[in-house]
Amino acid sequence: MPRIAIAWFRRDLRVQDHPALTAAVEEADVVVPVFVLDDRLLALHDGAPNRRWFMRESLVALRDELAARGAALRILRGDSRSVVPALVRETHADAVYVTRDVSGTGRHRDHAVAERLARDGVELHAKRGQYVHEPDELVTGDGAPYRVFTPYARAWLARPRRSPLAAPSRIPGPAEARPDDVPDLGPPTADPALMPDPGEPAARERLHTWVDGGLATYHETRNRLDRQGTSRLSQDLRFGLLSATEVVHAADRPGPGPEAFIRELAWRDFYAQVLWHQLDATTSPFRPAARAMRWRDDREALEAWRDGRTGYPVVDAAMRQLHATGFVPNRARMIVASFLAKDLLIDPRLGEAEFMRHLTDGDPASNDGGWQWSAGTGTDPQPFVRVFNPVLQGTRFDPDGDYVRRWVPELRAIEGAAVHEPWTLQEDVHRATGYPGRIVDHAAARERALAAFAEAGLDRREDDRGRRD
Ligand SMILES: Cc1cc2nc3c(=O)[nH]c(=O)nc-3n(C[C@H](O)[C@H](O)[C@H](O)COP(=O)(O)OP(=O)(O)OC[C@H]3O[C@@H](n4cnc5c(N)ncnc54)[C@H](O)[C@@H]3O)c2cc1C
CATH class of the missing domain: 1.10.579.10 (DNA Cyclobutane Dipyrimidine Photolyase, subunit A, domain 3)
Known part of the structure; x- marks a missing residue:
């Protein structure tokens, strides 16, 4: 029997430097990539039309990247806690691979899915991939989470980083599988002409333009409002069109610009670990x-x-x-x-x-x-x-x-x-x-x-x- 794995995409809509996808490809004979449109999550924040639009277009790009490597993206609609276990049964999958999520909603969801899968003897493999250092990796000398950025950043910078992974050249999908259509999720409320182009290839182009251009003077321009003095990569990191590891790796050059820029990425990890250690951080003040x-x-x-x-x-x-x-x-x-x-x-x-x-x-x-x-x-x-x-x-x-x-x-x-x-x-x-x-x-x-x-x-x-x- 071939080993069948599901690669479940969430905030990681890319094929490069994707530890969960790479593990699925290495450990299984057939990989079924899937994305779940969960109406509960899509309704949050009044539907967040700008993120929804950007995500939908990025899913189209992901579908194309996967198809070019031999795999067909399945798009499911419903509550992940039921549709993912149902897909596992339908495809006779042995394992599900995901990038670990730190948000409260994501963690509760993953916990529930893992429990249901375990009843059928199927494991949910949660891999790193959203942050440079995982939220529970850095702790103070007495094992507590960091509450102050400066010592956190010191430890963050000192910790060795992994190297980015190449995209799998082939992702063996089930024979005859066709990718699903990505449904229209509605227009953004912002003007799409004023929004960054969605999708992993566009994000990578932005990264290269940035590291070869503005990065060198970032420390001088980052606060200017009247010109673009920053990378404009935040939506790419938000949806995982690029991994933070790839961004740091590309920006790791000598000079005060790259140094200041990499430090900002440490802020991103810092806030993720605040959320990880205190789940109610988004609803009640920390102090x-x-x-x-x-x-x-x-x-x-x-x-x-x-x-x-x-x-x-x-x-x-x-x-x-x-x-x-x-x-x-x-x-x-x-x-x-x-x-x-x-x-x-x-x-x-x-x-x-x-x-x-x-x-x-x-x-x-x-x-x-x-x-x-x-x-x-x-x-x-x-x-x-x-x-x-x-x-x-x-x-x-x-x-x-x-x-x-x-x-x-x-x-x-x-x-x-x-x-x-x-x-x-x-x-x-x-x-x-x-x-x-x-x-x-x-x-x-x-x-x-x-x-x-x-x-x-x-x-x-x-x-x-x-x-x-
Ligand atoms: C009130 C407030 C709300 C914010 N809300 C968000 C948010 O919802 N999502 C978000 O990604 N950022 C948020 N930020 C952080 C920051 O403003 C944006 O990440 C940044 O403006 C994005 O532009 P850029 O990609 O050009 O950033 P750059 O200056 O080029 O920085 C590179 C990357 O580092 C990270 N980063 C930079 N500054 C911060 C920071 N202060 N905190 C955490 N990460 C940082 C981002 O991922 C960013 O893309 C918020 C900041 C403030 C003060």
Whole structure:
């Protein structure tokens, strides 16, 4: 009897450097690749149309990559906990191979599937592949997970990395098998012309263009809003069109640019291990004192923030860019997150949810980590409450105002950095732009935030007492 293996794809829509796929090909005579469209997961975050579209198109590319190597991708619809065991029975498979998932939903699902398969004597082989170092690989001297990034990054950098695997040249599928159609999952809400091309080949081209181009000066350009100073690989890592190992391997060159870039990939692993060790990280603030925070219930302000009508141009530009493209640069993510949590004193979890609805790279671990860092409620707290000044952030990282003018058309006629402070224009000129006035005064809002954070005990580092690192 030939050994039959199922290669179950999830957040790893690639054939290169895919340890689970490679193991399936090496250990079985026939490989049945499958992807499950799970309606429960597809409905999360209001359906996240940008991610859905990007995923669907990337699945089409994966189907082609697999077909070129002899295997036919099966697309199943339903609850993975029942459809995967059913496929195992239908194909008489001996084993199922997956890339290990760290999110709460993914882990519960895998646990349930593994239990059902075990009843039929079939093993679920969960392989590494989503991170450079797995979330449970790095622990402090006394075996605890890291809570602070700097020592984590030190250990992360010191740990030897594996080399990327080549794509299997042949993936022996069942004879006569035809790939399934990939159903249309609906259009994105962002403009597809402003989104990165989906699929593994496009992602790899982006990687090569990046390492041969912008990478060398990344340390200088990464915070600029008015030019593309970063790799734009986050959606590729989110959907596993590229493995993080391949990206680090390609970027591992001498110089401050590559060094800074690789360190950012350590942040990705860091937040994954925070989520791994504390499953409720995405629903409750990491720092105990943050639970005492009294957020304001202000629907109008929340809507103004969401729709890019706060009257602060750099904040509004970023939120409009989010909706138009499904992407926001890291610096702008920090600015809008700080504005919501500090200037508006609105629960950052509402902003986090808005990001998850629209980001093509939306990822529970990195998004939650980024929000909690910006809101001052997460790991690695600052020794003081940092309230970003939106005007200073704008003039520093968008010095000529080009970013604002691109996303806030009402302000296009205003030249230079003056665009960051439209309220300093003559009143009739400001009114003629049609651009809204400020919904809060930053200086007053800052004082209000400092008082609220102090009241909750979030202005001190006392929460960290007793933590080793
Ligand atoms: C409030 C907030 C929310 C965020 N939400 C997400 C999210 O949902 N998904 C997501 O992938 N990133 C998130 N980030 C991190 C970061 O903003 C994006 O990864 C980055 O902007 C993507 O652009 P890039 O690929 O050009 O990044 P580069 O600067 O080129 O970085 C390379 C890669 O490193 C990783 N990376 C970079 N910075 C971070 C970081 N701070 N935390 C974790 N990983 C990082 C990403 O995988 C990124 O693709 C968030 C940050 C903040 C402040």
